[in-house]
Amino acid sequence: MSGGLKVQTQSTEECKRILETALLVAPGPLAVTQLRQLFEEDPGSDLVRRLLLELVDDWQGRGVELIQTAGGWRFQTRLEYQVYLDRLKQERPPRYSRAVMETLAIIAYRQPVTRGDIEDIRGVVVSTNVLKTLEARGWVDVVGYRDTPGRPGLYATTRKFLEDLGLRSLTELPPLTEIERIMDLVELPKTEEPAVSGE
Amino acid sequence: MSGGLKVQTQSTEECKRILETALLVAPGPLAVTQLRQLFEEDPGSDLVRRLLLELVDDWQGRGVELIQTAGGWRFQTRLEYQVYLDRLKQERPPRYSRAVMETLAIIAYRQPVTRGDIEDIRGVVVSTNVLKTLEARGWVDVVGYRDTPGRPGLYATTRKFLEDLGLRSLTELPPLTEIERIMDLVELPKTEEPAVSGE
C-alpha cells in the first residue's frame, strides 16, 4: 500500500505516463472521469484532457493511435497495420469448391459461354450459387445473351479477374495445350498401357 | 488485397513499428518465429531480435516494458504502476490461501506429482477445491497418470503459470538450495549416527 506520490509532487510527465499505461492495458475505452480516478489526488478534467491530447500527438506515426470513442478514450491499431496483424492469425484461407473452380476455368478458357455450355462441359448441373459466387467476386459477368431459346446469358471474365490473378490479358493464362500435355502424361498409364499389353 | 510493402522497401524503422504494434495487441506472448511471419518477406531472426532489443530500449522510462517470458515477447506494465491501475479495478485479484500456494509450490518444484505425493509432503488431505482453483487459473494440469493402483493423475505446471509469473522457464523459480543443504545435513545423522552411537 505505498499509495503513489501526491499529484502535486508528480510531474505532468509522470501523470501522462500513468494515463498512457492505464489506456494501454484497459480492456475497453476509459472516460475522463475514470482516468481521474487513477490518481490519489484528482488532477481535474482539464489537465487530463490536455495530457490526452498530448498523448495523441506523441503517438503520431506509430502503429497504434489514441482515439476518442463514444465510451471514452482508447488505444487502437491503425487500419494500415491490419494487413500485418492478419498474418498472425492462424486461420486457413478459405477455398472455393471444385464446382466453382471448374466453372471459373470454363468461363476463363471458353468465354463467352452460357450456363448450358458450362453444364455440357462439366456434365453436371451448375447451381446458381456457383455463378453468383463468381459474379459477387467480380470475376465474371454477363456480357450478352445468346440468340437461342431462353436467351441464356453469356458469361465472360472481367478485368478484375485478370488483375486479381496478376494477368495482363487472357493470353497469359496457362495454355490449354500445356495443360492437356500434363493431362496426357497423367493419363498415359490409363490410355497407353492397355494398348501395349493388348498387342 | 494491397499486401503491404516488401521488406526491401521497408525501413527498419517501419519494421520496428510493425513489431511494436503486433506486440501491443497480441493476446499472448509472441515468439520470434511468429513475429517473422508479420512480414511479407521474412526479415530473419537476427533483425527481429535486434529490433526487439531496440524496442526494449525505446520503452525505458515508460509505464510499460517489453519483456521476454516463457512463450516469447510481451508488453507488460511496470510494477510501480499497479497502485494506479488498481484504482480502476472493480474487483481485487484473488488471494490464494496457504494451502493453494503450498500445493502450487509442490507441483512447481516436484512435478509431476500425484495428489497423494502432495498429501505426503504437506501431511494433510488436499481438498479438491485447492486443485480445482489451480486448474481453473490454468496454472496446473494433469499431464499423465502414474502406473500404480487407481492410476492417479500426475500434476504439472503449465506455460501459463510461467507467463503469469513472468518466468521464462522453471529454472527461474526461486531456488530451494538453502534448505536442500539442510536436508543433506539431515541425511548425515541417518548414516553416521548409528555408527557413533553404536560404539
Add this chain to the structure above:
Amino acid sequence: MSAELASPADPLECVVGRMYGQPIFDLPKDLYIPPDALEVFLEAFEGPLDLLLYLIRKTNVNVLDIPMVPLTAQYLEYVEAMRHHNLELAADYLLMAATLLEIKSRMLLPRPPKAADDEELDPRAELVRRLLEYEQVKLAAARLDQLPRVERDFEWVSVFVAEKVVERLPEVSLHDLQLAWLKIARQARLKRHHTIRREEMSVREHMTMILRKLKGDVFVVFETLFDPALGVAGLVVSFLATLELVKERLVVVTQNEAFAPIYVRRAEGADAID
C-alpha cells in the same frame, strides 16, 4: 535432550513469523488459549506438520535433535484443547499424535545391540525429514507468492485491434485454374462427350471485348470495334473474334446496301426489333 521447548519464546523470533512478515498468531506465553481464539489459532496452521514446525521453531531447538518428550507433550495438549472445545479435529492431527507417541516410546526403549549397527535409525529421522521437506515447501510457497504476478502486480498490455470487416475471400492462383481445367478435361475424356477444342485464347478474349463494347441495345459501327493501336495482328484477331461471334450467333451484322456503313449489334437486341 534439551528441555528448552517449554521455555517461553517471543513469537517474533519464530521462523514462521519472519517468513510471512508478521507473526501468524500472537501466542500467549503459556499454553492457555482463550476458547474463542483457539479456532483462529488452529486455522493459522496448515496441518500437524505446520503446527509441529511452529512448536519447534518457536523454541529455537535444533530440528536435527528434537526433544521428543516435551514436544509430544505440548502437541498433545493442543490436540486435547481442540477436542475439549469440540473442534472438528482432522484425522491428520490424530495420526501425528500417534506417530509422536510411537517415536517417543521407541526412543525410550534400549536399542537392540545387533541391529544397531546397520539398519536401526534414529526413530526421529523420518519425522525430521518430513518436517524439513514441509518447511522447504512452505518457504517456497511464500516466495512463489511474492513473485510478481499478472493482475495482482502487473497487467498485460492489450490494445484494441481496429479492423475493417473484410470477408476473407479465397485466393485463386493460375495453378488452381490449371488444375480445375485438368479435372474438367479428364472428365470430358472419360465421357468422350466433348472434344475440347484448342483455340487461340486471344480470339476468345476479343470476343468478350467486342461483346462488352456492344453493351446495350445499340448498333455500333463495325470499324469502331477495331483498335488500330493493337497492330495488324491485333486487328486480325479482332476480326476473327467478330466472325466467331457471328458464327456463334452472338452478334448481328447488318449492311443495308453495298458500301453502306456496316453495323454490329448484340444478337439479343434483334428480338426487340423483330
